[in-house]
Amino acid sequence: MSIILDKVNYVYSAGTAYEIQALKNINLQMKDGEFIGIIGHTGSGKSTLIQHLNGLIRATSGGIYYNGEDIYAEDYNMKGLRSKVGLVFQYPEHQLFETTIFDDVCFGPLNQGLSKNEAGIRAFEALNSVGLPEDLYYQSPFDLSGGQKRRVAIAGVLAMKPEMIILDEPTAGLDPKGRDEILNQIAKMHKERGITVILVSHSMEDVAKYVDRIIVMNQGEVMFDGIPKDVFRHYRELEAVGLAAPQVTYLMHELKDRGFPVAADATTVEEAKKEILEMIGRVSGR
Amino acid sequence: MGIIKARKLVHEYIRRDEEGNVESIQTALDKVDLDVKAGEFIAILGHNGSGKSTLAKHINAILEPSEGSLWVDGYDVSDDANVWEVRQRAGMVFQNPDNQIIASVVEEDVGFGPENVGVPTDEIWRRVEESLKAVGMLKYRHHSPNKLSGGQKQRVAIAGVMAMQPKCIVLDEPTAMLDPNGRKEVLKAVHELNRKKGVTIILITHYMEEVVEADRVYVMDNGRVVMQGLPRELFSQVDELKKYRLDVPQVTLLAHELRNSGLKGIPAGILTREELTEAISRLCQSY
Numbered sequence: 001m002s003i004i005l006d007k008v009n010y011v012y013s014a015g016t017a018y019e020i021q022a023l024k025n026i027n028l029q030m031k032d033g034e035f036i037g038i039i040g041h042t043g044s045g046k047s048t049l050i051q052h053l054n055g056l057i058r059a060t061s062g063g064i065y066y067n068g069e070d071i072y073a074e075d076y077n078m079k080g081l082r083s084k085v086g087l088v089f090q091y092p093e094h095q096l097f098e099t100t101i102f103d104d105v106c107f108g109p110l111n112q113g114l115s116k117n118e119a120g121i122r123a124f125e126a127l128n129s130v131g132l133p134e135d136l137y138y139q140s141p142f143d144l145s146g147g148q149k150r151r152v153a154i155a156g157v158l159a160m161k162p163e164m165i166i167l168d169e170p171t172a173g174l175d176p177k178g179r180d181e182i183l184n185q186i187a188k189m190h191k192e193r194g195i196t197v198i199l200v201s202h203s204m205e206d207v208a209k210y211v212d213r214i215i216v217m218n219q220g221e222v223m224f225d226g227i228p229k230d231v232f233r234h235y236r237e238l239e240a241v242g243l244a245a246p247q248v249t250y251l252m253h254e255l256k257d258r259g260f261p262v263a264a265d266a267t268t269v270e271e272a273k274k275e276i277l278e279m280i281g282r283v284s285g286r
Numbered sequence: 287m288g289i290i291k292a293r294k295l296v297h298e299y300i301r302r303d304e305e306g307n308v309e310s311i312q313t314a315l316d317k318v319d320l321d322v323k324a325g326e327f328i329a330i331l332g333h334n335g336s337g338k339s340t341l342a343k344h345i346n347a348i349l350e351p352s353e354g355s356l357w358v359d360g361y362d363v364s365d366d367a368n369v370w371e372v373r374q375r376a377g378m379v380f381q382n383p384d385n386q387i388i389a390s391v392v393e394e395d396v397g398f399g400p401e402n403v404g405v406p407t408d409e410i411w412r413r414v415e416e417s418l419k420a421v422g423m424l425k426y427r428h429h430s431p432n433k434l435s436g437g438q439k440q441r442v443a444i445a446g447v448m449a450m451q452p453k454c455i456v457l458d459e460p461t462a463m464l465d466p467n468g469r470k471e472v473l474k475a476v477h478e479l480n481r482k483k484g485v486t487i488i489l490i491t492h493y494m495e496e497v498v499e500a501d502r503v504y505v506m507d508n509g510r511v512v513m514q515g516l517p518r519e520l521f522s523q524v525d526e527l528k529k530y531r532l533d534v535p536q537v538t539l540l541a542h543e544l545r546n547s548g549l550k551g552i553p554a555g556i557l558t559r560e561e562l563t564e565a566i567s568r569l570c571q572s573y
Contacts, residue, residue, distance in 0.1 A: 041465045042436045090463075146334040173381065173462040175333035175492050177531030202465045205536055242435075242467035247495070247536035251559045258567060269540050276540075276566065277547055284573040 003030045003053060003164070008062035010048055010220075022048040024220040026062070030164075030198070035190050037207035037228075038200045040217030041242030046200050049217065050166045053198070054085035083112050086162030090169050092153030096141040101127070101152050104141055108160040119159070126159035127152070130185055147178030154182070158189070164196040165189075171206065179203075183210055205246045208232065208267035216243070229265045248272040255279075289454055289486050290345060290376075292320035294354035297340050297509075314340040316509035317354065324453065327480045327487045329497035329517075332506030333531035338490045341506070342456045345488065347372040359453055374403070377447030379457040383439035392434075392442055393418065393427040399450045410449075417448035420483065421475040437468025441475050448479065454486035455479070461493060469493070494521075495535045498557045505530055522555030537562050 010023040022045050030036060040046045051057040052064060055071055055078050064071045071081055089095070098104035105126055109119035127137060130151040136144065141152050150170065157165060167186065171179040187210055190197045201207050207214060207228065214231040216224040218241045224231045232238070235245035235253070246267050252275065256264040262279045266272040297315040302308055314337045322328055332338045343349040344356050347363045359375045361368040380386055389395035396414045405413070418424040421441040431439055440460055447455055457476065461469040473496055479485045489500065497503050503520050505513035507530045513520060520527065521534045524542045534542070541556035551569040556562050 041467055173334075173459060173492070175336075175531050176494070176533035177528075178334055179492075180533075202469075204466065242465055244466040247559065248540055251537055251540070251562060254559060254563045255566060258563065260567070260570065269536060269543060272540055273543050273547065276544060277549075280549065280566075280570065280573075283570050 002032055002067060004028070004063075004065040005052070006063045006065070008052060008059045008064065010052070010057065011060045012048075014060065022220050023052070023059075026220075026222060028215070028222065028225070030196065033190075033194050033196055035187070035197045035210065035212045036199070037211035037214045038198060038217060039202070039204065039207055039214060039243055040223075044217040044241070045220040046217050047168060048220075050087065050168060050198065050200060053164075053166060054082050054087050056082075056087070083108075083160050084163045086157035086160055086165045088154055088157050088165065088167045088170060090172060092156075092170075093141075093146065093149035096149060096153060096156075099140060100138045101132070101141045101144075102137045104152060105155045105159050108156055112160060122159040122161065123155070126155040129158060129189060130155045131181065145178075147174050147181065150174065150178075150182065151185070154185075162195070164198070166198040166200070168200045169202060170199070171201070171203070179206070186210075204232070204244050205268075208246045208249075216241075228267045232267050233265055288321045289324040289359050290320060290322040290356070290488070292318050292341075292344075292354065292356045294319065295341075295344065295351050295356050296353035297337075297344065297349060298352040314509050315344075315351075318506075318509070318511055320356075320504070320511070322454075322486060322488065324486055325480070325484045327477070327499070327501045328489070329500035329503045330488065330490045330506060331492075331494075331497065331503060331530075331532055336506040336530075337509040338506055339458055340509075342378065342458050342488070342490055345376050345454070345456050346378045347376075348378075374450060375452055376454045376456060377450055377452035379440070379443055379447055379455060379460050381459045381462050383436055383443050383463070386443040386446070387431045387439060390430055391427075392423065392429050392431055395431060395442060396445045396449050399446055403450075413449045413451070414445075417445040418442075420448055420479055421445045422471070435468060436464045437471040440464065440468065440472050444472070444475060444479070448483075448485075452485065454488065456488045456490070458490045459492065460489075461491065461496065469496070494533050494538075498535060505532065518555040518557055521557060541565070 005026050005028040008023055008026040012020045012022055038046050052059060066081060096104050102123055105123040106119045109122045132151050141149060170182055186197060189195055199211060214228055215222060232245040232249050248269055249267050252262055252264040252266050252272055255262050262275050266275050295315050295318040299312045299314055300308055301310045330338050347369045351364050356363045358372045361371045363372050387395050389398060393414050396417055397410045400410045400413055418427055421444050423441050423445060431442055461472050476487055480487045498517050500517055503517050504511050521538045524534050527534060537559050538556055541552050541562050545552050552565045
């Protein structure tokens, strides 16, 4: 279940005065079971990129290979690809429409051609895995809180049993606890089901805490691609393109600049805590 | 009397069935007391569904109190005759900039409000210029809003509110949809309006870092104000905040964890990187 993007270009409104190249020569490989974060400022090409991954947008030039198969080949089953690669859009709760939560989650699997029973089992599993209390299953989705609605929407995609799930800012507008709950659920699914996860986010702290690999988009190009520590080491370049590093990374750099013997590459509270405690241990032991 | 004052403000969302019988009542605001002085920068925190937005909508007379009262600059919002007075004094900025911009040119969008209430043309242009300048968007006055970034659009929306010359602006999660840079731009513009023009600010947000510089912070839960105080007082109660589904800024959390690991020399309620760097270096010197 790997995706390879080979020299992918995408141009919006080609041939008009509004022509704009949203993706420039993208070469990427995403392997089975990875947890990837994509960051970039508004308009950097993140959303265009993820819509290529399940075939919603067709590249102007270049190729995309899913498990070694060319998704632009004439006989390729594009509908099949869309159920293998689930896409959760921004504010997915705006797409809830059924009268009960359960029916809403059944919609995807029914659409895939599953029987009512099978779809029901899928819906149960999916709602269970996003941690929604069972007594809510037969209520209207519109009576839920923001965080709960969003979980129902994510369950709707999970019920289709995708091999890869792409989430476009799944925590925008949620309170801190709701944010942690959703991200913890996603991390758990990634761990337990081995599902490949791509997380698009504006929160550097969240990305640093959860993902194994970060892809930074800028002006339609991949600017950095690596583990969080390596990417956030370039915090000055990231700032120049409207991004930032997590707060603790800045703190560690400040400590280092003031001459303290610390490594400055911590990206999470845990890492920073460990580094500072060790440093203080060394200093006080002297 | 402060610019915004609420006394035992109650709001109930009442659901009725087809015959008009009451099906359910949800109390979104439960006897809220609030006293905001002119020129203050207030932040309101609270989890989804805690009543923040309901409160915000009362300040702009979009909703009417079920019980209790709220006054904006002395005008009682429950009196229908005061609606326009209230709205002219309290402007509102929402989460999604795309839902708030209507014109095809930035300066026309900003001028829409004053034009609507019959402000003379010369005065409109003066206000447009002043408002765009105040949010740092003057050089984009002839641009089309749909080519702007999220942070820029949101600043145009704020300029549109400013052109109505309100005494107070309520911002309901204005940065939720923005990238880090956009968030910074919007926060900076809001703080400048507060400092330079003396506009009272009520900022509703889920980003803890954004309230560090507020004069006062209120925490809402279940329609009630459950905590209030200076940012430092509030953020020194990490566990209490977590109880209300909230969080603290990352550096505050790190300082808290370091304290819990035995570094008692680090004070509670650290708010900024500079403070923590200072505290750590003092601690190291003491050895």
